[in-house]
Amino acid sequence: MQALIVAGALVLLAGLLYCEKNNFLTAAMPVKTSLSLLFVAAAMLQAHPLPPYYHLILPGLILCVAGDFFLALHRKAMFLAGIVVFLFGHVLYVLAFFSLAEYSPMVWPGVLGVVVVSVAAFRWLKPHLGSMEIPVLVYVIVISVMVAGAWLVWVDKSVHVSARMMILAGAVAFYLSDLFVARDRFMKREFVNRLIGLPLYYGGQFLIAFSVGLL
Secondary structure, eight states, rough: OHHHHHHHHHHHHHHHHHHHHTTTTTHHHHHHHHHHHHHHHHHHTTOOOHHHHHHHHHHHHHEEEHHHHHOOOOOOHHHHHHHHHHHHHHHHHHHHHHHOOOOOOTTHHHHHHHHHHHHHHHHHGGGGGGGHHHHHHHHHHHHHHHHHHHHHHHHTTSSSSHHHHHHHHHHHHHHHHHHHHHHHIIOOOHHHHHHHHHHHHHHHHHHHHHTTTOO
């Protein structure tokens, strides 16, 4: 089943990139929605050996589907709605990650790294944000905490190694994809942002979704 989901996702991702490349925005919407629903299905169709984690990740994934829909509308109000919805999705991911792992002093190097990158990213974006400065700052803080939570899971050796790898890689990929979303929205709209950002985003979401079956 997982192989079929991954194969379907790759086909849909190729179709989505084709639509984005050729500005087929009407066709891109159902393709993107179908692809996003697949990462929800990926979580639902697995065993759930740790139900509390699953019951936080699943609604987080569903919120991200809604966020994808809003961002696909390419309007300022919808972009802000997308940020808010994704923010709540990240909060659920944060709760899920922190529910998995015990505190360890080894978390602090990762936290420091995330802070340095996030401060640099926000300083890079700030001159271009205008009225969106505060919403973007809040979003950067929350997604940074999400990555820090994934790092906390990574350093907790009591968590299955495959799950730890998927959670950390998924969170980092999600974070990096948002940099390309921000670049596309606030700095320079061009296909390369989606060419790199969309595979990172969907790769990250599928890794997080598949992690629920490995705990």
